Amino acid sequence: MNKLTVLFFLIMFVIGTDTFLISPLIPTLQKLFHIPTEYAGWMVGAYALGYAIFALIAGPLSDGWDRKKVMFSGMVCFSISTILCGFATGFWTMFLFRFLAGVSAAFTAPQVWASIPALFPAAKTAKVSGIVMAGLAASQAFGIPIGSLLAATHWSYPFFTIGACSLLVAIFIPYALPEMKPNQDQRTKLPIFKRYVPLLTSRIARRSFLAHFLFQCGFFAAFSFIGKWMTDRFHLSVDQVGYVMFFLGLGNMVGSISGAYVIKRLNRFNTMVVGFLVSIVCFIALPHLPSVSAFEGVYFFIFVNMGIAFPLILGMLNSLNPTIRGTISSLANSIMYAATTLGSWFAGFIYANFNGFSAVAIFAAISFAGSLLTFILSGILTTHSKTKKEHAS
Secondary structure, three states: OHHHHHHHHHHHHHHHHHHOOHHHHHHHHHHHHOOOHHHHOHHHHHHHHHHHHHHHHHHHHHOOOOHHHHHHHHHHHHHHHHHHHOOOOOHHHHHHHHHHHHHHHHHHHHHHHHHHHHHOOHHHHHHHHHHHHHHHHHHHHHHHHHHHHHHOOOOOHHHHHHHHHHHHHHHHHHHHOOOOOOOOOHHHHOOHHHHHHHHHOOHHHHHHHHHHHHHHHHHHHHHHOHHHHHHHHHOOOHHHHHHHHHHHHHHHHHHHHHHHHHHHHHHHHHHHHHHHHHHHHHHHHHHHOOOHHHHHHHHHHHHHHHHHHHHHHHHHHHOOOHHHHHHHHHHHHHHHHHHHHHHHHHHHHHHHHOOOHHHHHHHHHHHHHHHHHHHHHHOOOOOOHHHHHHHHO
8 A cells, every 4th residue: 555655646746846847947938938928827827727627527537437547648648748848949839738738637636536535444545645645745845946956957857857757657557556447326427517516506615616716826826926036036046946946845845744733723714714814914025025035934934824725625625525526626626727827827917017026916915815705704614514404405
């Protein structure tokens, strides 16, 4: 079982690294491809757009296929698409290859989360899920900075390296994973989009997913332009931006590791309220900080909150209806990447036209405030009975 845990960790690590790799490279690629700032965010958004569109169908579709074959095929396509990014000759070829990488990730990542409860005993599911989730946090702490350091030599090296590592991970899937063919449950015969009906008809679910969208939109709008802001404001090189990303990634890991303890001490309502309010204050302060060290210190708290809030939100969403957790996971991932697409595009637009990162930070703060208010109004933070009542309906 240990080899499966390591395999799932590595899959999420390379996917997580690739997801945000463009962020510190935006200034370099802008100059190389002659891209205006208002369109630069689409190099981040292309990957997210591919993921957002296909995650809605990839999860339900894969319920009727052998998850082992889907995971292997997805990882191979993911590695090829990422390697092709290193051969991009302009904005549109980069957009296409990033889009294809996002599509491949949309078929791969849901298989990991769906495989954990199928392959591990119930007593170990939470522990394994936490370790796999740490793969995403580790990708920010180590993967993105390493990619930035490689890019200091040549911008294409991170794509070649991550693509090669992804292919190496893919090779082990046929040997480490058992076959996971679908059972012939009646639910797998339902049309794809009918599986979303219980969520669309639930008031708590609708508001909770809207709050999830606002949270992700605000965070990734600001995250996409960290590299450009530090380059413009503090004149950092791409490898120096990588060191900053490493420190911020550590904040995400700290939040992921300490999240369960914090929630136990404060309860999930207080954890969400305190974390979001601190993040809002941090976003408002960020554009006015005088030094890189101050910027790092303040943004560190935002990443700590991200590490705590993200698993908490996913856990709450998955509790909405335990009978369709695979569909919920697909929808949550699709919404996250749709928010990344919209957030990165809008951030590029307002960065170029409205006072740089100050406008982006204000947008992020407003998004977090809207998310917190929507979570509170949904009732998901404070009520278990309402959710159970909707389960029965």
